[in-house]
Amino acid sequence: MTTAETTYGLASQLVGAGLTGADLDAEVLRSDHDNVFHSWSAQNHLPDSVIAGGEGARLWNHAGDQFLDFTSQLVNVNIGYQHPAVVEAIREQASQLTTIAPATANRTRATAARKILDHVPDTFSKVFFTNAGADANENAMRLARQVTGRDKIISRYRSYHGNTGSAVVATGDWRRIPNEFARGHVHVFGPYLYRSEFYAQTEAEECERSLRHLEHVILAEGVDTVAAVLLETVPGTAGIMVPPPGYLAGVREICDHHGIIMICDEVMAGFGRTGSWFAFQQHGVVPDLVTFAKGVNSGYVPAGGVIISDAVARHFDETVFPGGLTYSGHPLAMAAIVATVTAMEEEGIVDNAATVGSEVIGPRLTALTEDPVTSPVVGEVRGSGVFWAVELVADRDTREPLPAERMSAIRRRCLEQGLLVTVAGNRIHVVPPCIITAEEAEQGLDILVAAIAAEAGEDN
Incomplete structure (x- = not known):
């Protein structure tokens, strides 16, 4: 058997071979959960997302669903995905x-x-x-x-x-x-x-x-x-x-x-x-x-x-x-x-991070603390560049952290609208790739602000 034939034979056994779209996502997820031991996790409670590819500040799954990335994965994809x-x-x-x-x-x-x-x-x-x-x-x-x-x-x-x-x-x-x-x-x-x-x-x-x-x-x-x-x-x-x-x-x-x-x-x-x-x-x-x-x-x-x-x-x-x-x-x-x-x-990527942070992300997030709709649940906003946190509270006077289930609800609303965000305790971390454009940042912030506003409305 030739090397090429051996390679082809192995490829035919790969996870999800012959499947496409949502079916392939489902099979990849099943195989992952069956075979991969995940970090910082109880193994019966694992994430349900599949990523197939990416470019710039965007990712997608096999079904073709696209996501704007406000996580940079583990805050590491500074230059974006697949920089040529x-x-x-x-x-x-x-x-x-x-x-x-x-x-x-x-x-x-x-x-x-x-x-x-x-x-x-x-x-x-x-x-x-x-x-x-x-x-x-x-x-x-x-x-x-x-x-x-x-x-x-x-x-x-x-x-x-x-x-x-x-x-x-x-x-x-x-x-x-x-x-x-x-x-x-x-x-x-x-x-x-x-x-x-x-x-x-x-x-x-x-x-x-x-x-x-x-x-x-x-x-x-x-x-x-x-x-x-x-x-x-x-x-x-x-x-x-x-x-x-x-x-x-x-x-x-x-x-x-x-x-x-x-x-x-x-x-x-x-x-x-x-x-x-x-x-x-x-x-x-x-x-x-x-x-x-x-x-x-x-x-x-x-x-x-x-x-x-x-x-x-x-x-x-x-x-x-x-x-x-x-x-x-x-x-x-x-x-x-x-x-x-x-x-x-x-490409001036460091300068881009500074500019998008000071002119788009910082002002938009800081405004949450004054907006009558969102301010009841926004305790503090802090950061610089493309490194920001929004700390959410159940009560602004006592500063009691917003409960985990409500933080999860915000994350879920963002995901449904095609935005990936990181939830850490009672905080949302806004950490997109340093190459994100002002337009992409505005798009993602529109989704995030709407998700926070919807959760704030749950108190009314």
């Missing part, structure tokens, strides 16, 4: 060299590192490539511990840093608790004025008191035991909470004073999501380490990494770094990075 330059770069790299060990020098990997370093301050000199964001944070923590000789990592309760051993323990939300097997992790509360832990009435008070809280925890834990402060520059999964003016600068000052490494987790916020290449650039600070993944190549091929300051990198000139990954700097992922960053540069 990135697809071609992966294809070209695959035809030349599909894989190579990390210890071998490779032109595509070196180019990818240089493209990334071109968009950060010149205090950074090296990039350590990983497979995703979780192991980027794992290795950033390892770098900090090796450099300082200290053990503890301080991170925030309202955070998500990934699902590997230390990253999930550095995470602050509920997923940490059944996975707490790593040592040396301490959590603090960060600024969140809408639900302040510090009885603050203003952003300035919230900033000052959260910084005081952080320093007190460092002192209580023992300065000489703390290796790093790890924080999402803009917490994403926890609620897209843009830090108040002065907060990140205050963290930088505290770290400098105590000889602590400052790590900014930009896995979700980086590469245009907030309207700048990296979110920390909007706050006048420079961390020691920056972790990234997601938007660096829009998830076309899994990739992540740590951008390392020269001071940290030099520590390992004659000292072996005790870490590595089989697929670190994988050529296909690197080709996707080079093509993605190049397209973002040449």
